[in-house]
Amino acid sequence: MKRLGLDVGSTTVKALLDDGSGAVLWQDYQRHDTKQAEKVLEFLQRVEAECGFAPGVDRILITGSGAGLIAPLLGAKFVQEVVAVSAAVEKLHPEVNFVSEIGGEDMKTLFFSPSGDGKSKQVFMQSACSGGTGTFIEKTARKLKVAPDELAQMGYTGLDLHKISSKCGIFAETDANTLVKSGVPVPEIIASLFEAVVYQNLATLTKGNVPTPHVLLLGGPNLFFKGLQEAWRHHLAKLWNERRVALPEGSSPESLILVPSEALYYACIGCIEIGRTEPATVGIYSGTERLRWWISEGQHEQKAREGAKGLTASAAELERFMQNYGQTQRGVPSAAAAASLTEQTVILGCDFGSTTAKAVVLSQSGEVLASCYVPSNGNPIEDAKGLMRQVRAAGFERIGALGLTGYGKDLLKDIVGSDMAVVETVAHATAALHYIPDADVICDVGGTDVKIMLLRQGTVADFRLNSQCSSGNGAFLQGVAERYRIPLEDYAQNAFQARSIPALAMGCGVFLQSDIVNQQRKGWAREEIMAALAAVLPLNVWVYAGQIQNLAAVGRKFVLQGGTHRNLAVVKAQVDFIHAKVPTADVVVHPYSGEAGAIGAALCALDWFKGGQQTRFRGYDLIESLEYKATTNEDTVCHWCPVNCRRTFIDVQIPGAAGRPWSKVPVEAGWERVISGNTCPKGLLEDVKEMKVVKDQLEEARRAYPNIAELVREGAFKRAKEELVPASAD
Template identity: 70%
Template sequence: MIAGLDVGSTTVKATVARDGAVQWQDYQRHHTKQAEMVLAFLQRMQAEGGLTPGRDRIFLTGSGSGFIAPLVGGKFVQEVVAVAAAVEKLHPQVNFVSEIGGEDMKTLFFAPGGDGKSKQVYMQSACSGGTGTFVEKTARKLQIQTERLAQMRYAGMTLHKISSKCGIFAESDANTLVKSGVPVEEVIASLYEAVVYQNLATLTKGNTPKPQVLLLGGPNLFFKGLQEAWQHHLTKLWAERRIAAPASLPPESLILVPDEALYYACLGCIEIGSGEAPGVGVYPGTGKLQWWIEQGQWEQKAKEGAKGLIRNESDLCEFVKAYGTDQCPAPRQGPNPAREAPVLVGCDFGSTTAKAVVMCGEGELLSSIYVPSNGNPIEDAKALCRSIRERGYQRIAGLALTGYGKDLLRDIIGADVAIVETVAHATAALHYYPDADVICDVGGCDVKIMILRQGTVSD
């Protein structure tokens, strides 16, 4: 038997085959524990799939397999080579392949050549923009469950501009849309639009994807809306460029999403392995991998790793003394008669959190509140107001808002003023630190650096 493992950026996939027939396969998220998940897979492959040490062979691919392959006696196969091998065997009529993984994207163009088909391969792995993580992180921020996300549609939805080149920018755009009152269904459809746009704009390199098209990878398999986005854009592209579909193919077969879309890299490893010499990739068992997990990796880190940030408790105390928050304003402690008097409230509805402060009329900080954002600015506002009331502040003399959600919430909760975030930062900084020159604010989805001159923001 031959086993193929794909150790990806977010999941591990594995297939065991005998004479080309699949005997066992599975996939699981590894939550950054790649080696540990591979060990668990190998143990299951031995117990459930019949993989036998010393007799059967193993071939590995994926971004995490480079250091694992030698530990299990396997041979490393480059990922696009593995995918291409599987596609050429299983779908010889396909002309274009898009595989979207957890943190990378690949496109393959097949064209008739003198000896079989020639291949052009393009891969994007420097950034997760346009990948599965790109969609999942934004959906998680919007508190959309995985099951619901898989069924959310693209067809018929109003689309909005979302950055397709950067996951952080996309999350920021999605936050802004939601806090402006855009339904989450439209935000997710816009994310699918961004994914397909990123693939077609950056990974086709002037080539035209011609039918048949094969869509591979978890996002293409699980997200129905993403399949609809591909269908829309490819059909539109073929009409614009006057590309006729093969007469022998029915319309529904022009774009294929096979049930085994997760496992094509594994199947390609098996296909390549079957052409290797019998002594290549012989699986010796899990002993060496288990040793590396339990002992070897720690020895390697101790030998090659950088020194710690602190040497002892004394170093930590000195750092805290020099850079601590002792000089920052802190809420009043103990009995607080100001709870009966009117107070001033400032709220910051940010991209990932909602914050509020309560101050007396003289400018003294009475209380502060910091809660994670639920992705819904109205619910965030309810949570902050509830917390303020629970702390005993019933009479609010003035309410000011800032952050992403200020414009939507200003009229809803009756705020007196909505302030641009940089102005709010500068006003507070100069109140507590009159000699401040620079403000650096690291937020959930953005970073702001403000240069102060003569009491104003100059840059």
């Protein structure tokens, strides 16, 4: 009698078949892309055909986050996953006292302690937050453009580490963004990510207990990521030394930390082991007939009862929407296609965003001549080089003015010679009002932030900004699409196929991620989940991030811009939400929604250019030849306040720069320093000496340009001098 152990996890399905005596006949591990039942059916068909696994004869035991739904359909014995893993560990590694299993979207730690004739178990589990899980690592690596094979080989030992939040996947993403924009090398960010994962396990999931040898590391991330194993070995050895944990004589700490080659299959092995102790009639495989029914009919009936309607109720509704919004984006000439326009002096605007860097070329009349973009490579200087290469290749040699905006503007403004460093809200408002001058509200949804600008008489009267949470932004949608292996440009096409969608919770991206996992367990397909994400985005944008409860009070004409609004599924959800709150609203998509920030920066630079001033643009050759080095260590830590930000000093070689020979991290003349990684303006100054210089400059400026209002205020409330003289004795 054969026994099949099946582990239906949040991201993968694992299966292992033994012949009844312990010999493995078949095993496999594959991602299910939210189609848990379909992948289980595929595995069962293969194991029936290849190994003769037979209904009514052989046994099946199933565990994992998706097992509760699937087990009854197969006649399988359901095994709680902690019980399954414990059974495998006790059989294969009786010497182990601590187990860490990191899965796709959960983590477990198990402590084994001697108790009587056996061992007692303490289990701590995290499944409500993605922080510290495999998805957490992969999502951040995707953002850094690190391929899976490269990620698996990246190390930890010997690299400088930086602070990355270990408790929350969203905060960790924000920290990684900050490090990227600070020019920190990608290997150091990945090593810091491994550090955060181990710290999350040891600080949160041990609950004050000390992991003692032997230690067993299980799950895909622990098996596949070399750097994560190195981080575990470093921290456990350090912990054992600090706590004076006695090690077996002659054993090194590294030898007491085990990563078995079958680390993926321990839950499956545990299921089979539990099957040995159960009566032979338990878990008899009933075949795939009921599972097939569930896939073809049952899940759809349940979705119809529990879910909401899709983004469109009918083909006619979708057609009407596409007629109104399907062609709202104007085609921007690529830089290469604008060769005939290159003789004139042009204005260049660049937007260095969190996920992409964009450049737009304007004529002196404000017409968009060309645009180009590069995916953010995690280094603003390299992004700038990539953009300038494309603009130059198109033949635009005469740059009259350069405007910058986005996350990278402050770092790059002196390096590339910007004439205008424009705050993002100003840039986006300028771009919107240039094309839609009667706008009341501008909603810009970018890669990692949301900006809502409320206008009165053509000026920004108020704004809302959310850059600390991924809820409602484009990167979250992109991350989900990538996880489902769907190109971002096909997002809307897939989402519009959903006839019904699950209800997802508004709010924190971590809880939203957890909600997605729960819906996957119920059988919701990826296109339905993607449609649901688009549907909940307006709630996150307007209510959660924008804190706007009454849309009707903020205006009638709404402008949608930002790269996320290139996704028509998002536009459909936004239009429906706004019309539900403001039936008479006029919702307009910016004609250049993805390039709005760059256009705004260019328009501001155009105004500056019309003043007749000479551009500071350093030229293509100098930018292309820029050499730089980044330093992050104890000497770069900011000590202006107790936060002690770990800053990065980026030194760029620029002719004529004064250098900083007096610094703790000195650089000679010909190098200019840019400081990043600080959380307040004080962090832009290295130390007290530089602070004194800046204060002297401020005092000089104050004397040269006195504050008239301050002088009037002092004069108005100053008592006359003679009133202060005591009265004469006479």
